[in-house]
Amino acid sequence: MTRIFSGIQPTGRKHLGNYIGAIRQYVTGQDRGEAIYCIVDLHAITVAYEPAELRARVLDTTAILLAAGLDPERCILFRQGDVREHTELCWLLTSVTAVGELNRMHQFKDKSGAARELIGAGVLFYPVLMAADVLAYRASEVPVGEDQREHVELMRECARRFNSRFAPEGEEVLVVPEHRIPAVGARIMDLQEPTRKMSTSVGGDEGRIFVLDDEATILKKCKRAVTDSENEIRVGPDKPGVTNLVDILAAARGTTVDEALASLADARGYGDLKVAVAEAVNEMLAPVRERYETLRADEAGLEATLAAGAEKARALASETLEDVRAVMGIGPGA
Secondary structure, three states: OOEEEEEEOOOOOEEEEHHHHHHHHHHHOOOOEEEEEEEEEHHOOOOOOOOOHHHHHHHHHHHHHHHHOOOOOOOEEEEHHOOHHHHHHHHHHHHOOOOHHHOOOOOHHHHHHHHHOOOOOHHHHHHHHHHHHOOOOOOEEOOOHHHHHHHHHHHHHHHHHHHHHOOOOOOOOOOEEEOOOOOOOOOEOOOOOOOOOOOOOOOOOHOOOOOOHHHHHHHHHHHHOOOOOOOOOOOOOOHHHHHHHHHHHHHHOOOOHHHHHOOOOOOOOHHHHHHHHHHHHHHHHHHHHHHHHHHOOOOOHHHHHEEEEEEEEHHHHHHHHHHHHHHHEEEEEO
């Protein structure tokens, strides 16, 4: 059976890119294999944060994931910091990770370049911890957005190097995972700056649709989306705004881009396109918004779900760490 693993940052304000690029894949993953998902609170402390807010955001994210369709009976859902094997494996993997590779990672260059104060070492080692997250479970598949491709490539290289250096001949201690990027909606762009991906770290709220935005807000944001002066609905590199809207429409409806374009054959320009996008997005997100409020109010229930998931996760990760420590010569011998 395919073992699937992915982690998600603990922010309650999940946007459309997060939902289409990752969360929907998490839900479908429950039917395709053994699905393991964690809320990466350890990754979140690589930038400035408030402890109380971090704990609250973990629960926000848990409620969103459950509202979107994750079922603790069909997947393992846990908080990263509750499973210490992640940090131990991260340190062990530094023995097969080149500093030069970490320095070249786009995320490190972006974050360190934008920082005005202390740049913590965690920003540099973020991809190693991400590799440990996946490799600890010997997952074969990692559902991610297009922007995470280089991180998956690094974890693949870490696994290969580890096996080459430490694994007995003919054996594979760590599984080399494959990424799974959605065919449609892999890179949702900012509505106001469509040459830049939708993100909570840059740009304003007008450019991003949040999962918990109400219908009126989503319609307003779509109507204000930047397009161009042609009023011709087609996709291409010369029409980033229109292309982004068509991509969103296709992803929200679960169709191809060509099918989305065909449905707009009688549209009267960009106004109809924007309304169609808003309607499709609202239809997709409405059930999530409705379930979220009830789930988020039950903090004890959310904590119980995370604790139960962590117990299952530790059982799997501890097996991997036992094998890793043994082949590396860490701890007493047999």
